[in-house]
Amino acid sequence: MRWTLKPKPDPEIVEHLQDVLGVEKAIASLLAQRNITSFEEAKKFFRPDLADLHDPYLMKDMDLAVARIELALQKGENIMVYGDYDVDGTTSVALVSSYLKKIYPNVATYIPDRYDEGYGVSYKGIDFAADNDISLIIALDCGIKAIEKVAYASKKGVDFIICDHHRPGAGIPDAVAVLDPKRADCNYPYKELCGCGVGFKLLQALNQKRGESFDLLIPYLDLVATAIGADIVPVTGENRILAFHGLQMINAAPRAGFSAILKQVKKDYLTLTDVVFIIAPRINAAGRMKHGLHAVNLLTEEHAEQAEIYAAEIEEYNKDRRDKDKTITEEALAQIEELNEQERLTTVVYRETWHKGVIGIVASRLTETYYRPTLVFTRSGEKLAASARSVQGFDVYDALEGCSEFIEQFGGHKYAAGLTLLSEQYENFKSKFEEVVSATIDRKLLMPEISIDAQINLEEITPRFFRVLKQFAPFGPGNMSPVFMTTNLKDSGYAKCVGGDGKHLKARLYQKKNGRSIDAIGFDLGPKCDLLAEGKRVKAAFCIEENEYRGNVSLQLKLKDIEIN
Missing domain, CATH: 2.40.50.460 (OB fold (Dihydrolipoamide Acetyltransferase, E2P))
Structure with missing residues (x-):
């Protein structure tokens, strides 16, 4: 382990905080390290206030998104709420669909099949919409790179509103509205929302336009808090406010689906860490082992008895996930030893029979073992699919961009990403990834800090x-x-x-x-x-x-x- 002591904050700020807050020097130092310098800032930190959430209309295209939804409601159009199969995606779909269904009947939900369709917006999902007279898709936690698919949908008379938080590519899809605080041309003050957070801002704007009280949205904050924890976004600024109040909802008045999970694990009070390690893996297990719609059903179910049936099914998926995770991790570790690759700066392993639903977890396990950027590949139809994980301080997304000549498709974050490539490019990619990482990584990052x-x-x-x-x-x-x-x-x-x-x-x-x-x-x-x-x-x-x-x-x-x- 590499021990590093954070720089001491400005002693004048520390002394000021001690005086105005009446706290010990160590507490004042911790606050100063978090860029808190005054009584007012400390108050906002210790007492996160929903009144401090940003105006949703500061996000680029928000007015266009709200106008298009209002038009759909007026004209009686069918709306489809579409999201990825992970926790951020399924909570987003549960959030937006359940709000819309309270005010409008013609709302369908859609989660792509991990194995049949893969990550993000799919042609199959668009065809489903067109075949069922759905003229508006609200895509959550995905879509920022779906340029061709949005164009395909447009030809079929299907409009898109995209709510994403991933980094855009070179271009932006030609959708009715593209909500993504990471857009270069978006001046939204807080850039670190998760997909469910962007979905919540859409509801905040719509609710505001409809003249409704913000209090209507508070029961949905449990979903946002769960996504914030599971998607490992910073718990700062607006995310801290949303997570703080979402946790209060989970503990004071949990929805039926959460209550059913908590009854099984016999846990009374949940912290955000508990959400990450207790609730999130179970929601994720549905999309990993069966289908993400099972998670949406659990999260939107309002009757306790039915929620308990759904939770029991998901618990079985989670047990199956744990068994496969253990087996594949053991096989991957053995493969590394067989190939004598312990001295590499990267870990890249592949077996075509590995379960696609758990390769991300296995990549995390291998990163814990060898502490280096890691990819775990399996076969997915005609191609190979991989999950990537990184070490603290190294941007694996940038490293994958450096290997793009061998990749069919990729997306993700600094520390976690996914990709597909043709099987004949596997060895070329593996060599290139090692080359790119070797050229760019600071060697001290290969020791846990x-x-x-x-x-x-x-x-x-x-x-x-x-x-x-x-x-x-x-x-x-x-x-x-x-x-x-x-x-x-x-x-x-x-x-x-x-x-x-x-x-x-x-x-x-x-x-x-x-x-x-x-x-x-x-x-x-x-x-x-x-x-x-x-x-x-x-x-x-x-x-x-x-x-x-x-x-x-x-x-x-x-x-x-x-x-x-």
């Missing part, structure tokens, strides 16, 4: 300190759970390996200078148990969390790493 917010002493970790720290949530990219470092620690004599095969480390760490000790748990740090058992002085990188045991709640350190001091 622990980014440390601040150095503190154990005596500073008090219940009051933790109460303020909890208010930094929801956590995610751009606002990660603070990581602290403390030096000159020793074990109090309790260090031991726990869990299967002694994988994890449990200890009570002691700092002599202030006589304070605190419990600590380190997942996957079992091999470092000897450092503490031998009485060595260590430094620790950790987050702070609450631990509940037999009704007693105490603070403990969740260790990221320990090293000799």
Whole structure:
């Protein structure tokens, strides 16, 4: 692990925040690192307010999108809400379709089949619309590169409104409206919305035009929060406001589908991290193993009994997904060893029988193991399809652009992307990808980094300190759970390996200078148990969390790493 301590913020700002907020220096420093410099900014951070959401009409083409929907409603046209099969896509379809169905009857939903149609807007989906007298498609979380498909739809008398958040290509589709804050010609103040977030801005604009209260939209924020967590977009600015209030909805008044999932996993209160690891994988499992419409059905179902039936089906898909994920990961790791490719700067593996629905998860697992840009390929019809994952700080999307001569189609983000290519181009692509990454990656990025917010002493970790720290949530990219470092620690004599095969480390760490000790748990740090058992002085990188045991709640350190001091 590569430990890096973030630069100390301006001491004058830290001192000012201490004075106006009445908080400890460590808290003030954390705020300053997040570019919070005043009482007013701190108030907006700790109390995210829906009134601070941007005017949706600041987004380019928003007026055109709303006008086209209003025209469709007036003329009695059939509307199709179309979205990708992942969490962002399915929550987007659930969001927009359920709102529209409350005010208008002629609304259909469509999710492309992962195996038959692939990612994004499909010709099959357009043909379905044309054959069923659907004259308007609202595409969510996809469409920004669908230039030919939008032109094809236009010839068939089908209009498009595109709501996307991916990077545009060289041109923009000739749709009625293209809503994407990442458009070069879009001056929308916040660029990091997810697809569901863009869909929500469309509803906000439509709702506003209809003269309805914003309160009508609040019950839909649970879907937006789920997409923000699952799509790993920054939890800053507008996303923080939407996620904060969406989590309140999930915990105070969860929709029937969420309640059905939570009943199965016996969880009462959800953080954004819980949404990512409990709700999102189950929603994703439908599109991975069966069809994304199963997820939309669960998310839009209003009756508890039916929602529980849907949730039970999706739980089966999720178990199947976990089994395939485990098997394919083992096969991929074996392939890397067989080919003796451990010394490469990239990981590229392929087997034509691997399940297309889990190759993205496998790519993430391989990235965790070897910590380098990774692609996992499988056969998809006549072509090969791959999921790409990257390491912190390296833009895999840019790297794929450097290999575009061998790629049929690709899209995605800085850290996750998908592509297709012809099977005869696989070896050429594999060589080129290694060449591009080797030429552009900073070698230090190939070692996992622990980014440390601040150095503190154990005596500073008090219940009051933790109460303020909890208010930094929801956590995610751009606002990660603070990581602290403390030096000159020793074990109090309790260090031991726990869990299967002694994988994890449990200890009570002691700092002599202030006589304070605190419990600590380190997942996957079992091999470092000897450092503490031998009485060595260590430094620790950790987050702070609450631990509940037999009704007693105490603070403990969740260790990221320990090293000799």
